[in-house]
Amino acid sequence: xxxxxxxxxxxxxxxxxxxxxxxxxxxxxxxxxxxxxxxxxxxxxxxxxxxxxxxxxxxxxxxxxxxxxxxxxxxxxxxxxxxxxxxxxxxxxxxxxxxxxxxxxxxxxxxxxxxxxxxxxxxxxxxxxxxxxxxxxxxxxxxxxxxxxxxxxxxxxxxxxxxxxxxxxxxxxxxxxxxxxxxxxx
Numbered sequence: 597x598x599x600x601x602x603x604x605x606x607x608x609x610x611x612x613x614x615x616x617x618x619x620x621x622x623x624x625x626x627x628x629x630x631x632x633x634x635x636x637x638x639x640x641x642x643x644x645x646x647x648x649x650x651x652x653x654x655x656x657x658x659x660x661x662x663x664x665x666x667x668x669x670x671x672x673x674x675x676x677x678x679x680x681x682x683x684x685x686x687x688x689x690x691x692x693x694x695x696x697x698x699x700x701x702x703x704x705x706x707x708x709x710x711x712x713x714x715x716x717x718x719x720x721x722x723x724x725x726x727x728x729x730x731x732x733x734x735x736x737x738x739x740x741x742x743x744x745x746x747x748x749x750x751x752x753x754x755x756x757x758x759x760x761x762x763x764x765x766x767x768x769x770x771x772x773x774x775x776x777x778x779x780x781x782x
Contacts, residue, residue, distance in 0.1 A: 614642070636669075644671040675700040675749035680759035684745075686737045688768040694732040696747035696759065704730065706750040710758070712743045742766045 611619050615636070622633045632649060650664040679697040686692040696707060707730035709716040716732075718724035723735040730749065734741055742765055748758040 639671055641671050644669055670701065674753045674756045675704060675751040676756035677747065677749060677759040680747075680762050682760065682763060684762055684764045685767050686734065686741060686764060688737055688739070688766050690737055692734045692737050693727070694734075694745060694762065694764065696730045696749060698730070698747070698749035700749055700751040702752045704749055704751055708748045708750070710746045710748075716745070737766055739766050 618638050619634055619636050622629060622635055630649075632651070636643065645668070647667045647669060648664050649667070675698055677696065677698050684694060686694075696709075698704070698707075707726075709718075709732060718726055718732060724741075725733045725735070727733050730747065732745075743763075745762045745764055746758045746760070748755055
């Protein structure tokens with residue numbers, strides 16, 4: 597819980613450590629704002645949450661009445677990749693997915709994939725499809741699908757940039773180098 601308090605008697609503002617230098621009272625509040633309105637600058641993702649404005653009367657008993665206004669602050673995440681595994685193993689001859697783990701608020705508008713440094717457009721590749729969440733779906737994995745992939749998510753605010761490289765390795769099931777005999781006698 598973050599507490600922001602303001603004393604009307606001496607005009608001293610007290611803020612918690614994570615808000616020092618970033619929060620201040622509006623000097624000349626416009627008519628649409630109250631006299632205890634604040635301005636928060638240099639917004640961070642960690643600022644998102646529920647804020648409450650409450651008037652406290654330190655010289656009265658009780659020191660407050662049932663008052664207060666709640667505000668929910670949503671911070672808009674340009675689209676950002678949250679996680680990318682450095683290595684992905686896909687099974688040869690089987691269906692598989694490569695996911696792009698991103699966060700986007702406002703919602704995702706576009707997602708771009710690259711393979712080995714070039715735009716990867718699955719519309720031109722048989723058996724590879726975009727899923728609604730931006731993942732790449734391979735209906736039947738083969739060796740041509742191995743390589744270095746990266747995804748870049750976009751929303752109305754833009755992008756934080758591409759994911760780290762994901763090295764995709766196609767693995768075949770194990771095979772016998774030498775087939776054993778049907779029967780061994782000792």
